[in-house]
Amino acid sequence: MRDLPTSSSDRRRRLLLAAAGLCLLIAALLSVALGAVRLSPADLWRCLTAGDKTSAAGRIVWYSRLPRTAACLAAGAGLAVAGCILQAVLANPLAAPNIIGVNAGAGLAVTICCVFSAAGWVMSGAAFLGALAAVALVAGLGRATGASRLTVVLSGVAVNALLNAVSETLRAFFPDTAMSSVDFRVGGFSGVTGAGGRLWPAVLIILIGVAAAFLLSNELDVLSMGETTAHGLGLPVRRCRALLLALAALLAGASVSFCGLLGFVGLIVPHLSRTLIGAESRWLVPMSALCGGALVALCDLAARLLFAPYELPAGIFLAFLGAPFFLVLLIRQRGGRTHA
């Protein structure tokens, strides 16, 4: 049975979601059509509908642009939804997978996989375990010390730095691995192809993870009321918290396994989405997934086009957007604390 529409604000939110979906579609089409070789709409239509994989345009579309676009959309959605979950579960607006070490944990695991030439499901699994270990460490530190919200983020920053240092050490010993590239360290999509079994398992995991996060949106909202209220409403708080953190780790880990240490998506997108559509998770999760996919696809497009035929990693653009955004949030939070 369908939910009863409760108000005009629900209709407004449905429209906003539809608009975000449209933005995602346009970003995806632009991402497939534009690049060092520009494809006309007619060429693009022919390649996609006729399944032409042999002509020059067809090879570009099917073997380069489509996997790359899928990677952008999946990584954006995965990291943004991971950010939503972390912010709700850790009750901290500054918690994002790249800031509290979740991406770094996954990055370390991926680097180890590359050293041992592992790929596919093994790499996705390892990335998940690396991310999970990092998030468990940060959440556990916060819990054990009864730390304030800001301290949890700061301990995450320290975990992040430590894990990155270990990764850098490994890269110094094994400089030939793909993980040594700038693309991995700042996050980018130039090396993404459908071949090698690295991309598609991770994309599938992200799709399932985003759907699971949507199904758990009521749990996210109830948890945001505080642990004791959530307990009174019948939420098994510890188990649910662990499940949601594992889900965030799964999403961030799967994303990092193919796009590298892409930063700030998990910070910027949930905040922008919250401003647009409100904090209810049943709206926020799908909105973040759509906006995250669109933002990363557009950043990657800009990275490809601005200095074509040379490419910058998409992560650089996200860092230019994300770092000031993080500072604004930090100042705003401190302001709130001062006036509380």
Add this chain to the structure above:
Amino acid sequence: MLEFQRLAAGYGKRPVLQNINLALSPGQVTVLGGLNGCGKSTLLKTASGLLRPLSGQVLLDGKPLGEYSAQQRAQRMAYLPQGRSVPELTAFRMVLHGRFAYLGFPRQYRREDYEAARAALEWVGGAALAERSMAALSGGERQKVYIAMALAQDTGIILMDEPTTYLDIRARFEVMDLARHLADLGKTVVLVLHDLDLTMRYAQRVILLADGGIAADGAPAQLCADGSVQRVYGVETVRAELPGGGEEYVFRPGSVS
């Protein structure tokens, strides 16, 4: 029915309360009272399952509380803790989450949940608040929303930890009126209250805690008359006849011994 049998409750291994034997009846507002640190909130947290009994047991409808799943427990007993956070949700959505314990797969609320939430919000007189954000509500309005949430939870037992703290006088009366109306619906309503005036005015049964146990248990007037209130709180009580009939108790600082 909520019962405590030889219950010891506390934090870690340190008992705050020992050998508590109580049965809380439906259709009544029961107030847990006593000085700060006497174990009122500890008893309520143990009753709600937030704290495990150090020994003895809490029985919910005749079965030990620990044998219920979180969902089964919440279908029988609502708990509104002290010092709640203010989530960025609308009042209606908050009340709807009162139906959380009834969610099945695919974890979406059904038509009857929406109807129960709407009826609960109307019952507390908060229909006009439905679309407003919790952050934009006054303390009294928020408390109404939380009570509506507990009502939507549709449980026989409602536990509230200091529901009137930080509220102005009118909001306090409104909250306590709602507590009485909940009891009139046949629910077991158990409150932790600091305010003796409100306790005397609204409680049908008062349980005073002191020195790690139950110091007194009875109707409010009886506890004033037999000197229990004076002994536990260290205050003097003065009984005043009201001009239109009825009586009220006034509390004054006790003599320093």
